[in-house]
Amino acid sequence: MILIIIFFILSIVASFLTYFLTPLYLQWYNIYLILIFFIGYFLVCAILFTLFLILLIPFLPKNVEVNKPKNFVYQLMRLSCEAAFFFIRHDLKIEGLEKIPQGPVCFIYNHLAMFDPILIMIYLRKKNLICLTKKANL
Numbered sequence: 102m103i104l105i106i107i108f109f110i111l112s113i114v115a116s117f118l119t120y121f122l123t124p125l126y127l128q129w130y131n132i133y134l135i136l137i138f139f140i141g142y143f144l145v146c147a148i149l150f151t152l153f154l155i156l157l158i159p160f161l162p163k164n165v166e167v168n169k170p171k172n173f174v175y176q177l178m179r180l181s182c183e184a185a186f187f188f189i190r191h192d193l194k195i196e197g198l199e200k201i202p203q204g205p206v207c208f209i210y211n212h213l214a215m216f217d218p219i220l221i222m223i224y225l226r227k228k229n230l231i232c233l234t235k236k237a238n239l
Contacts, residue, residue, distance in 0.1 A: 104180045105187050112142040154181060195224055
């Protein structure tokens with residue numbers, strides 16, 4: 102959610118600056134351009150963030166024993182998952198979260214879609230998650 106608010110603020114500021122620093126504001130009927138600029142700048146922010154993530158992946162350490170996840174990478178992935186879930190939001194009912202014990206827990210799941218890991222990362226954000234995968238996925 103924080104990432105979307107940042108994109109929203111950046112898009113509004115860029116839209117108004119583009120509109121008022123160019124001669125577009127001289128004609129009153131060009132006011133609709135602010136909305137078009139806003140949508141365009143919001144998409145540009147999302148695309149640049151996605152490219153940043155894609156370019157960051159090769160530089161992350163691979164064969165490292167992880168006792169505790171790095172805070173920067175964990176927060177970056179959590180924010181990305183929340184932003185993705187915000188855009189594809191639909192009614193979702195989660196049951197049984199209160200049955201998860203406190204302390205270390207091992208979750209083993211066979212996800213049915215690519216969407217499942219995103220949901221797990223969002224709804225279990227209070228847990229310190231460490232994700233494992235097989236070597237072929239690296």
